Amino acid sequence: MEGAGSVDDEPTPVVSEEPHRTHRRGRPSKEELLPRRGRRNRRSLAHPGRIRDLVGRPWFEPVVTVVAIVALLGGLYAYAGNWPPLVVVESSSMQHGDHDVLGLVNTGDLVLVKKLNVPSQVTTYVQGLASGYMTYGEYGDVLLYFPNGNTAYTPVIHRAIIWLNWNATAQEFSAPSLSALQCGPSSYGNYEIVPPGGGGSNYGCVSSSDPNAPLSGSIDLFNVGWQSVLVSIDLSGLARQATPHSGFITEGDDNCLGGSVCTYGGQGVYDQRGCAIVCATVATSWVEGVARGMIPWFGAIKLWLSGNPQYVPPETWDYLAATILAILVLPTVVPKLIHHLRERRAIQRGKPKPVNPEDAPAGERDEDGN
DSSP, rough: OOTTTOOHHHHHHHOOOOOOOOOGGGOOHHHHHHHHHHHHHHHHOOOHHHHHHHHHEEEEHHHHHHHHHHHHHHHHHHOOSSSSSEEEESTTOSSSSOOOOOSOOOOEEEEEEEOOOOTOOOOHHHHHHHHHHHHHTSSEEEEEEEEGGOOTTTEEEEEEEEEEHHHHHTTTOGGGGGGGBBBSOOTTTTTTOOOOTOOOOBBOOSSSSSSOOOBBBBEEEEETTTEEEEEEEHHHHHSSSSSSSSEEEOOOOSSSTTSSSSSSSSSSSOOOGOOOOOOOOOGGGEEEEEEEEEEOTTTHHHHHTTTTTTTTTHHHHHHHHHHHHHHHHHHHHHHHHHHHHHHHHHTTTTOOOOOOOTTOOGGGTTTTTO
């Protein structure tokens, strides 16, 4: 008689044929340590059908829109270094005529203003004429500055024409950038220095050997801008200001007020002439930034809401309406067009017509909604 403790009576242990999945050094992986339900839920988050359900929630599109707007404004601020990074052009002083020309600064445009080191990173009209550097259809950079540095005033967006250095000892200005241009009468030269009371053949030039030599009288710049006007900068008048200082001479591209008929008989109207906008040169501390991009037409909405749409070119409203219509229509039309092209391609290849998941009966869709 066999004993109760016989080896033959002991049950044979069942060993799983599936090896236990382990992590590095024989330890279970994080996936194995999770409860089975937790693993199932974690996989379901990446399931295409679940993502499609999330997209279909009523709050999804508004949240995505807000996030996109915040990201766009944040990116613009990071690039520009100014807030707000975009400003609306309210007057026609930068237009080339009475019509909206894409790529130029027109009334109703939104201009992106970037903060730069002034004046080292600013290229003036005179410097651009020598190097060929252009922005917005003309030589040189376009500045945004507050008149007299007073932020309570409406900022001015005009082109930097020339940088003048103030010599406190000589009590006169110098214009070193002129040394790179051709000096002489308008028939062949870009500029000339007219001494006080002088004119005609009695003119001077800026020497390349001594570009910082003090100047008196006026600087005559010939054929400036799209209207080829004469810009005569009164250095003596600038020197008589209460606190003369180094700075920019600035001017709008539409420098002949009234279109083709110039206010001053063929002479360009720069900002300091007769204290038209400011009396002194534009100091570096007045400059808010330099124009480095634009969104055309959309600033006209702000002008219309504020009751100041009178300077907006008539074409702007047509371009704005067409752009808004395209923004509203394209998101609906493009997906349908793509699906139609896929259908045609499938038919040409002899394959079954692809089914739009949204058009398929609910019972014929798979787990992914397809």
